[in-house]
Amino acid sequence: MTNPHAPASTSSPEGPDGATGFALYGPRFQREPAELYRRIRQEHGPVAPVVLEGDAPAWLVLGYREVWHVTGNPQIFGRDSRRWHSWHRVPPDWSLRPYAEHQPCSFHVEGEEHRRRAGATGDALSAVDQFQLRADVERIADGLIDAFVARGEADLIAEYALRLPVLAIARLLGLPDSDAPALARDIAASADEGEEAVRAHQRVVARMQHLVTEKHELPGDDIPSRLLAHPAGLPQGEIPTDLFFILGAGQLTTADWLGNTLRLMLTDDRFALSLTGGRRSIGQALNEVLWEDTPTQNFVGRWATRDTELGGRRIREGDMVVLGLAAANTDPDVRPHTDAEALGNQAFMSFSHGEHGCPQAAREVAEVIAETGVEVLLDRLPDVALAVDADELVWRPSVWMRGLIALPVRFTPAPVRGGIG
Template sequence: MVENMHERPGAPSAGDGLVRLYGPRFQSDPAAIYREIRREHGPVAPVLLEGDVPAWLVLGYREVHHVTSNPQIFGRDSRRWNAWKDIPADWALRPYAEYQPCSVFTEGEEHRRRGGALSDALAAVDQFELRNQVERIADQLIDTFAESGRADLMAQYALRLPVLAIARLFGLSEADAPSLAADIAASADEGEEAVRAHQRVVARMRRLVEEKQARPGADYPSRLLAHPAGLPPEEIPSDLFLTMGAAQLTTADWMGNTLRLMLTDDRFALNLSGGRRSVGQALNEVLWEETPTQNFVGRWVIQDTRLGGRHIRKGEVVVLGLAAANADSQVRPASYAHASGNQAYMSFSHGLHGCPQPAREIAEAIVQTAIEVLVDRLPDIVLAVPAHELEWRPSVWMRGLIALPAEFSPMYADRPAG
């Protein structure tokens, strides 16, 4: 139940023995920590974010659904947070929690107006042309390592391909892609560099808007500038950052996590005949098991309420535990053998502020096409290290690998005789 008969006491506060959603233990096995929190506290739990900043973590599927379905109680405007006075200026999570004049932090009709413009601009992407572009990019990237017989599929493929595809959608040059990819990845990690990386990406988006105002083209920023909603040009850079950040990080990690599954699980043997048929199932299973966006901050409570037996006070922050909600036994598939069509996961969130459908379609087109090209080109690819040696990036929000070393038969390019 969303509201229990017996209310558990207390708002979260540091020093109460609360679980920390950061550090080596959380990084190595967050699923185990979610299970531990659920056993101890139930579907809504007091936790500590980096810097021992208190928050409420919503782990129950029904509770996440309730929060995302009731924006009149759980708002997106973070200026409501009653803890801002205690948050340091260099807090690593500030870029994702501090209010910005963009669609993510707007509410009600203003969000529908701004979010509608973003969705319309994304829906105009030609899916057929996008897949063709991804095939070309994938072939070019594979060409850079095919002859060596070894590759880090994160650094050389999964982290490079999405940003190259997205750069084209944004009307950016390929030269911009490497630094953008590095800064976007850094902005989602821990530490002071996350704040600086966020600032660099936003600055580049400001310049991009200025460029498109002067020379509009058939690209996403130009469509936003021309949209009938009339978005203020000075506010569009924040939307571009959040769109690009979400697209790059989630798409790269969705790709990397899927490749990891296919390289470590015999059900997804990577070969030309079997691998292609299993890509769609693998993509879906990863959204249940290792969703790229594992937590999302958040919602700020508009009025005192009760959730999962907890008294949540006005102004407190609620973190959506998307990965934990997917693991809720009430909704989790008992078997994935026949669950390829089960898309009830919370991986894209839900409700008014859920990931727009066009964005989901773009991400899926990029990931599926990229993996299919890799499987076709390198059909005997295998993991180059024991699976237990793979390391995950230190992020409370994202679930993605630091590296994914692989081996395969070298594929030599044809050379002219003589």
């Protein structure tokens, strides 16, 4: 295992521009990534040469202002990865290929084509009835809690946080609940390291292709049907990839947002009183998690459209740029200095920024699911408490996502309510 306390520059094959690159993968990100980013920033500045899994060279942007600049200037830092000069250096089963390789969807295209596709996706998500969504999430949450409420103990990650978002999003897509477990497993695997990530991605896209065919033949009140009928005229064969990113991004980030918020409220004395109606609200906990333990830690990526300068570094045409969203949130030059300043401050980079940032409608869906999930759980299990010491909780060893492996709790057994899981 890599020593997380070793100097940041000691683990490094060749990065971009021949620079010594910090290895941006492995278990060192498991416990205290914020401290690791602080040391990388201290040694390299706001833009650091890194090497991704598979020895892929890239620049990691850690500075808040620099991330803002990259995401706000798509004409210099584009989303089309076909301009990357190092594709020959990664294998066919490279784990980041599903997210980095160019595909005909709103996630990867640029300019007017991006605005057309993103507009259709935004319209499909904006049509979601927020009140109906909240009611559905409440019923799903009650059903999940019913499965363990009589035991007096549970793992809130495996039995709740990982299952609630995918069940809610599956219904928005017009999928049966029976599809949710396999989709949740494959979506999680698609964001991990290793060749299984590629196979998991392929399985999810195949299911989305089948779903689009079904909705073409029998439309419903769901996101795929709205995309098929949208005036933008998206090709039917390209919609499954957009659905993969809607489902994947929604599931991964919302599950970790929910799980990380539950962890905060169960381990931090400032939020402990909230379990019995104290001062700190669920909304404040959700907001703090986006600053401290944001689900999306790093994001691939952008590719330089021409030679340019960023954070004192020379970025060459075709270089890959990784958005260090978590690092930007802890940038001391912009970070709120006091707890009072942080409360309600939503200047975090957790949803990225600019025209390729997370759509507002998608953020609203995620917030409804996460907030309702916490509310229902605390209502049903008012004396819920950790079943282990807080320092025994283990984070997944991922450089991309921030979430717990498990969150074991205990509580007073209670009766089943008969929700819909």
